[in-house]
Amino acid sequence: MNLSTIAWITLFAPLVAAAIILFVTRTSKPLAAGLAILSALITTTCGWTLFVKSAEGVYHGFNWVDFGHSLAIPFDLALDPLSRTMLVVVTTIAPLVFIYSIGYMKEEVGYWRFFAGLALFLFSMLGIVLANNLVMMFIFWELVGVSSYILIGHYYHKDSAADAAKQAFLVNRIGDFGFMLGILLFWVATGGPEGGTFTFAGINHPAPIFVQNPALLAVAVVLIFCGTVGKSAQFPLHVWLPNSMEGPTPVSSLLHAATMVAAGVYLLARIFPILSSSPEASEIVAWTGAITALGAGILATQQDDIKGILAYSTISQLGYMVTGAGLAVSAALPMFHLFTHAFFKCLLFLTAGSVIIGMHHEQNIWKMGGLKGKMPITFLTYCCGMLALSGCPFFSGHYSKDLIMACSWEHHRGIFWVVVIAAGLTPFYMMRQAMVVFFGKARSEHSEHAHESPLVMTIPLILLAIPAVIAGYPFFEHTFFHEIGSLEEPTGIPTFVPQVFLGVFLAGLALAFLLYRNVEKDPIRIPFLENRFYIDDLYFWIVRVIQGGFAKICSFVDRWFIDGVLVRGSATLVWTVGFALRFLQLGNIQAYALFFGVGVVGLIYLLLHVR
Amino acid sequence: MPTLANYLIASGLLFATGLGVVMLRRSIIVIFMGLELMLNAANLSLVSFSRYGLISGHQNYNAQILVFFIISVAAAEVAVGLAIIVSLYRARQTTHVEDLDTLKF
Numbered sequence: 076m077n078l079s080t081i082a083w084i085t086l087f088a089p090l091v092a093a094a095i096i097l098f099v100t101r102t103s104k105p106l107a108a109g110l111a112i113l114s115a116l117i118t119t120t121c122g123w124t125l126f127v128k129s130a131e132g133v134y135h136g137f138n139w140v141d142f143g144h145s146l147a148i149p150f151d152l153a154l155d156p157l158s159r160t161m162l163v164v165v166t167t168i169a170p171l172v173f174i175y176s177i178g179y180m181k182e183e184v185g186y187w188r189f190f191a192g193l194a195l196f197l198f199s200m201l202g203i204v205l206a207n208n209l210v211m212m213f214i215f216w217e218l219v220g221v222s223s224y225i226l227i228g229h230y231y232h233k234d235s236a237a238d239a240a241k242q243a244f245l246v247n248r249i250g251d252f253g254f255m256l257g258i259l260l261f262w263v264a265t266g267g268p269e270g271g272t273f274t275f276a277g278i279n280h281p282a283p284i285f286v287q288n289p290a291l292l293a294v295a296v297v298l299i300f301c302g303t304v305g306k307s308a309q310f311p312l313h314v315w316l317p318n319s320m321e322g323p324t325p326v327s328s329l330l331h332a333a334t335m336v337a338a339g340v341y342l343l344a345r346i347f348p349i350l351s352s353s354p355e356a357s358e359i360v361a362w363t364g365a366i367t368a369l370g371a372g373i374l375a376t377q378q379d380d381i382k383g384i385l386a387y388s389t390i391s392q393l394g395y396m397v398t399g400a401g402l403a404v405s406a407a408l409p410m411f412h413l414f415t416h417a418f419f420k421c422l423l424f425l426t427a428g429s430v431i432i433g434m435h436h437e438q439n440i441w442k443m444g445g446l447k448g449k450m451p452i453t454f455l456t457y458c459c460g461m462l463a464l465s466g467c468p469f470f471s472g473h474y475s476k477d478l479i480m481a482c483s484w485e486h487h488r489g490i491f492w493v494v495v496i497a498a499g500l501t502p503f504y505m506m507r508q509a510m511v512v513f514f515g516k517a518r519s520e521h522s523e524h525a526h527e528s529p530l531v532m533t534i535p536l537i538l539l540a541i542p543a544v545i546a547g548y549p550f551f552e553h554t555f556f557h558e559i560g561s562l563e564e565p566t567g568i569p570t571f572v573p574q575v576f577l578g579v580f581l582a583g584l585a586l587a588f589l590l591y592r593n594v595e596k597d598p599i600r601i602p603f604l605e606n607r608f609y610i611d612d613l614y615f616w617i618v619r620v621i622q623g624g625f626a627k628i629c630s631f632v633d634r635w636f637i638d639g640v641l642v643r644g645s646a647t648l649v650w651t652v653g654f655a656l657r658f659l660q661l662g663n664i665q666a667y668a669l670f671f672g673v674g675v676v677g678l679i680y681l682l683l684h685v686r
Numbered sequence: 687m688p689t690l691a692n693y694l695i696a697s698g699l700l701f702a703t704g705l706g707v708v709m710l711r712r713s714i715i716v717i718f719m720g721l722e723l724m725l726n727a728a729n730l731s732l733v734s735f736s737r738y739g740l741i742s743g744h745q746n747y748n749a750q751i752l753v754f755f756i757i758s759v760a761a762a763e764v765a766v767g768l769a770i771i772v773s774l775y776r777a778r779q780t781t782h783v784e785d786l787d788t789l790k791f
Contacts, residue, residue, distance in 0.1 A: 662790025664717075664783050665709055672705075 078125060079134040082152045085121035085162070086201050088114040093194035096187055107187035108177050111194045115170035118201065122166035129558075130154040133207055140210075145268040153207035153275065156558030160410060161204045161341055163555070164417050167542075168333045169197050171535040172421065176325040178532035179428050189229055189323065196222035200334045203341065208273035209258045209299075212342070216254070216302065219338060220247045223330050227322040239321040246315040250305015257298030264295065279348040289353060296356035299346060300363075307339025307393045310367040314611050316390055320382040324428030327382055332389055332420035337413050340393065343400035344410050344559075351403035361401025361486070365493040368394030370608070372500035376507065377604035379597070380438050381427050384508050385420070388464060391497055392416050392476075398494060399479040402486045405560030411547075412475035414555060419463035419472060419543035422536065426457040429532055430512060433525040440511045441596060442522065447513040449525045454513050456536040456543075461509055463543045465502035466580050474547030477576050478562065484572055485565045499579030506587030515593055693734035700727035714774075714781045718767055725760050729753045 092114030100106040133151050140148040173193060180189055199222050202215030221244075228240030262271040265282045272278065285292035303309065308316035308331075316336065320327050330336070343350060343360070350356060368391045375387035392412070399409035431438055433450050447454040463470040466477060480498060483491040517523040527533065545551065556562055590598055606612065659670070700723055707720030736749035775781055 657791045660789055660791040662787030664714075664786065668708055 078128060078130040078154075079152075081121045081124055082130065082134050082154060082205065083136070085118050085125065085166070086152065086198070086205055088117040088121075089194040089198040089201065093191045093198065096191040096194065101187055104186050107190040108173075111190040112170060112173045112177075114194055115166070115173045115197060118166040118197065119170050122162040125154060126159045126163050129156075130159065144270070146271075148208065148210050148273060150211060151207040152205040154205070157341075157344055157406065157410065158204050160414065160555045160559065161337075162201070164337075164414055165197070165200055165204060165334050168417055168421050168539075169193075169200075169329065171538055172325050172329040172333075172425070175328075175425055175428070175532050175535040176323075178529050179325050179432060180323060183229075183323065185229060189226070192222055192225040192229070193325075193329070196226060196330065196335070200338065203338050207275065209261065209275070209278065210273045212345075213251075213254065213258060213302075216251065216306065216338065219306075219335055220244055220251070223319070223326075223335055226326040226330060227319045229323055229326065230321070233321070236321040239315075239318040243315040243319045246312050247305045250301045250303070250312050253298045253301025254305075257295055257301065260291075260295040260298060264291070275345050279346065281349060281352055285349075289355065292349070292353045293355040293359075296346070296350050296353050297359055299342070300350075300356070300360055303339035303342055303397065304363065305339070306342075307336045307397065308367075308390050309339075309363050309394065309397055310370055311610070313367060313371065313390050314607075314614060317378075317383055317386040317607070320380065320386050324382065324424060324431060327386070328421050328424030328428065331386065332424050333417035336389065336393055337396075337417060340396040340400065340409050340413050343397065344406040347400065347406035347560075350400065354403070357401045357403040358487075359401070361398050361483070361490055364394045364397030364399070364401055365483075365490045365497075366394070367391070368398060368497040369493050369500075370394075372497040372504070374604055374607055375504040376500060377597075377599070377601055378504075379440055381430060381440050381443070381508065381512065382424070382438060384440075384504055385423055385427055388423075388501065388504065389420055391501065392420065392464070394497070395476055395479050395494065398483060398490060402479070402482045402490075404482045404486075404565075405562065407556040407560035407562050408479060408482060410559060411552065411556055411562055412472075412479055414551075415463065415471035415475045415543075415546045418539055418546050419460045419470075422456060422539040422543045423460040423464065425532070425536055425539065426453050426460060429453040429528040429536065430457075430525075432528050432532070434521045437519070437521050440508060442519040443512045443525075444515045444518040444522050445513070446522060446525055450527045452527060452533045452536060456533075456540040457509065457513070459540040459543050461505045463547075465505050465584065466498060466576065467502075468577070470544055471542070471547030474552070477573070478564070480576060481568050481572060482565050484568055495575060495579060498576065499583045502580050502583035503587045506584050507591050510587060510591040511594075518595065690734055690738040693738075694731055697727045697731040697734070700724075700730065712782050712784060714771055714783055714786075717783070718764075718771065722760065722764070725756060729756055732756075 089111075092110045096107045096110055100110065131154055133153050136150040136152065138147055139150045140146060173190075176189070176193065180186055183189070196219065199215050199218035203212055203219060206212035206215060224240045224244045227243050228237050230236040231240070258273065261278045261282075262273060264284045265271045265277060281292065285295070305312045316331055319331060322330070350360065371387045371390035371394060375384050375391060378384045378387060396409040396412045396416070399412055400406075402408065430443065430446065430450065430453060433446070433453070434443060437443070459470070463472040466473045476498065480491065480494050483494055517525075552562055603609070661667075704720045704723030704725075704727060707723065708717050711717055711720065732749045732753050736746050736753075739746050739749075771781060774786075778785065780786075
């Protein structure tokens with residue numbers, strides 16, 4: 076089998092599995108799970124084969140749109156160092172989550188629907204990874220949106236889940252609109268109908284018009300970045316991600332930690348050459364990321380839902396990745412953090428799922444407590460994930476996050492301090508979660524009778540804990556990233572900077588330890604943070620007042636002007652004229668003859684005298 | 687020798703008489719006769735134009751041929767019109783136009 080065939084199998088295996096589950100093996104639970112996992116394992120094998128053989132190049136499929144020279148959109152797969160690394164991340168995590176789902180979803184409704192959704196999601200994500208042009212990426216981008224909609228809304232009979240799914244889809248649409256405009260702007264700028272291109276190779280060479288107008292380039296890049304803001308849940312479009320925790324936990328783990336939200340960062344790495352050639356756009360990207368990292372970190376400290384904390388920490392870490400892209404150092408910088416984060420965040424979500432199952436679907440951390448003895452495997456793997464996320468030395472997150480922060484020192488001091496403060500918040504909220512959930516006394520009956528999850532769930536945890544610890548080591552860094560770009564420590568960093576990183580890590584950890592030791596309820600209550608900066612309320616207000624008001628005006632215009640004046644008005648006019656003319660119907664033949672005669676005379680007059 | 691003007695005046699008087707009959711009389715048969723009078727007034731003027739309007743010394747026979755057409759069409763029209771009047775009388779027992787006002791609003 077040549078590499079091209081393998082690449083196509085990688086992409087389409089999950090789609091085939093999803094179709095079979097949907098149309099053929101609906102009722103059978105083991106077949107649904109088996110097919111999905113089989114397809115995931117196929118993608119893993121193929122993905123690793125492509126990586127090991129360093130497949131390189133563009134594999135042509137077919138022309139999706141073909142109008143000759145003026146507009147051709149081929150459906151091609153691109154394999155380069157970047158997509159190979161991403162392929163490995165996605166295809167390694169996916170089967171673990173799929174296997175874990177067997178245990179998690181055992182008692183749930185819609186079992187086959189769930190696995191079909193997972194397979195469809197994997198297909199869409201692989202499409203993003205392998206896409207060779209922006210249009211193809213956009214299509215799969217939307218497919219990811221659709222499949223995440225299906226998965227988040229899995230418990231669609233619950234209003235909150237249905238709303239969350241709808242919100243995730245709609246908020247993403249806002250970002251995608253900008254993304255679409257950006258694609259079109261790039262197409263027009265590279266020549267439009269005369270040789271315009273959508274391919275990444277094409278747009279990453281600055282078009283002449285962009286060289287002359289740096290402002291236009293910045294606009295184009297920021298428009299593409301809108302897609303990232305939506306998909307990677309950056310401020311101000313982050314609201315959908317915490318709400319999307321309504322979906323089953325494996326979904327949160329797969330979609331909202333390791334793959335779907337990473338698509339936005341992957342997009343930035345894809346367009347990195349053009350992004351880094353526009354300083355203004357890079358600045359906007361970096362600041363958006365930094366603000367998101369800090370804001371989400373602050374919000375995470377006051378969440379009570381075990382998955383809510385992880386959701387905000389995901390947003391915060393995505394902020395780091397976006398900052399890393401905006402620093403314009405190297406495409407490997409955000410990708411390295413994406414790589415490590417994928418493993419430890421996936422692990423954290425799966426441990427959270429394990430806790431939730433052990434607690435009989437209780438998600439409030441203040442109902443938990445003292446679980447470390449009852450769920451030892453979950454506890455130990457959680458610790459690995461938590462330390463990696465917090466940036467503890469010798470854990471994976473330490474390497475990638477500190478590298479981003481060190482690079483930001485060189486780039487911009489403001490961004491540096493923002494992300495350092497956010498880095499101090501990370502160990503604080505993670506330690507808070509650990510202290511409340513695993514230490515102390517049991518706070519409810521469920522936590523007293525909690526039990527360890529079955530093997531099908533704990534084995535993926537253990538398998539994920541290993542990369543969560545070691546994925547940042549120089550061996551991995553070299554294997555996966557040296558071809559994408561350099562990950563050199565920036566020179567000229569003062570020696571106190573690494574000490575600052577260690578300092579904020581220890582400070583956050585110690586503070587949380589002191590504050591949350593043996594507490595019954597949260598000692599700190601800040602309504603402003605519990606209510607998520609009131610941003611959600613602001614959006615609801617905007618939707619209700621501005622959009623609702625606009626709808627009312629439209630309705631008024633429609634009802635009174637369009638319907639009243641134009642539609643009914645014209646009908647009334649015709650009726651009135653007809654009514655007036657009725658009085659000419661005298662029923663007298665001689666009167667008609669008179670009208671006729673007058674009419675003829677009038678016509679003759681018109682013909683002779685009026686030109 | 688009468689001139690063209692004499693003929694046209696006679697034709698105009700005939701037409702005016704016919705028009706007056708159509709406009710003023712009440713009996714539908716008399717109105718019908720007025721219509722015929724107007725047609726024949728038109729015929730008279732056509733024939734006189736033909737007689738006096740010479741083309742390179744010859745009469746213009748086109749007008750006379752048109753007159754024959756009018757006479758034959760008028761004959762057909764009389765047949766149809768009288769048939770309508772007869773069936774109208776059978777249905778309504780009247781030939782007075784005041785009584786035929788069903789279309790009045």
